[in-house]
Amino acid sequence: MCGRYAASRGPEDLAGVFEIEKWEPEEVLAPDYNVAPTKEVYAVLDRPLKDADSPKPVRQLRKLKWGLVPSWSKTPEGGARMINARAETVHEKPSYRRAFSTRRCIIPADGYYEWVTAKDERELEVEGKKKRQRKQPYFVLPADGSVFAMAGLYEFWRDRTLPDDHPLAWWVTCSVITTEAETTPLAVSPAEGPHTLAEIHPRMPLMLTADRWDSWLDPARTDPDDLRELLAPPPAGLMRAYPVSTAVSNVRNNGPELLKELEGPEEGTLF
Numbered sequence: 001m002c003g004r005y006a007a008s009r010g011p012e013d014l015a016g017v018f019e020i021e022k023w024e025p026e027e028v029l030a031p032d033y034n035v036a037p038t039k040e041v042y043a044v045l046d047r048p049l050k051d052a053d054s055p056k057p058v059r060q061l062r063k064l065k066w067g068l069v070p071s072w073s074k075t076p077e078g079g080a081r082m083i084n085a086r087a088e089t090v091h092e093k094p095s096y097r098r099a100f101s102t103r104r105c106i107i108p109a110d111g112y113y114e115w116v117t118a119k120d121e122r123e124l125e126v127e128g129k130k131k132r133q134r135k136q137p138y139f140v141l142p143a144d145g146s147v148f149a150m151a152g153l154y155e156f157w158r159d160r161t162l163p164d165d166h167p168l169a170w171w172v173t174c175s176v177i178t179t180e181a182e183t184t185p186l187a188v189s190p191a192e193g194p195h196t197l198a199e200i201h202p203r204m205p206l207m208l209t210a211d212r213w214d215s216w217l218d219p220a221r222t223d224p225d226d227l228r229e230l231l232a233p234p235p236a237g238l239m240r241a242y243p244v245s246t247a248v249s250n251v252r253n254n255g256p257e258l259l260k261e262l263e264g265p266e267e268g269t270l271f
Helices: 012-018 077-082 097-102 119-126 210-217 224-231
Strands: 005-007 032-035 040-047 058-066 084-086 104-109 111-115 137-142 149-156 170-180 202-203 241-242
Touching: 005 104, 012 040, 012 058, 012 104, 040 149, 040 210, 058 104, 077 149, 097 104, 097 149, 097 224, 104 210, 111 149, 111 202, 149 202, 149 210, 210 224
Parallel strands: 058 170, 084 170
Antiparallel strands: 005 032, 005 111, 040 058, 040 104, 104 149, 111 137, 137 241, 149 170, 170 202
């Protein structure tokens, strides 16, 4: 799954990476090292500009809310639960299938966090002893330090309780697509702990390599069977993972120190 990630790059950096043609200065976000559901996040998308004379899609960097609200939803309350869409079923689920056909985006990140349950506490659970789980967080990122381009979907939702000219009349929300975690060895493994992504968690965000970006963002591609080919996992061996402080588990903590690599899991959270 993807329930938390880091995004420190600004519009200037992302514009160069994704060949962004349009972004609004008022939509600039501060670096966020602990992005959580319902927060505003950057998304790259190809879409005609509003009120433009040409219908030609323009590559834009937009500020969206993480947690997809389907256009047909009566309220936006379920958005916080719809942060992830499964690659295996995204083409058929009512909440995602329309967006999958026509509203795809890329959600850029430095990497994502995932938590592993300590081995000794798993054993206590098996024995039936009650004990609060303690989990060791890991930061997962491209081994070469490049942008982690997560496949995403976006959707528009109209708040009918507000007038048309109200700035909050329209919500634009997004979801990250996930796939089965890799079972092949990481490009760089921690000395102690997991050596594959599947050992950390059975799911992972679907990373799009640069050769798929244009096809994924192209709004002219609408055939679900054709698009499903783009959901194939990336080549193995591109990722690394390392343990980070359990401070990231508290969403109120936010700073570059959360990305500091630990020599090993914190005490009491051995893998």
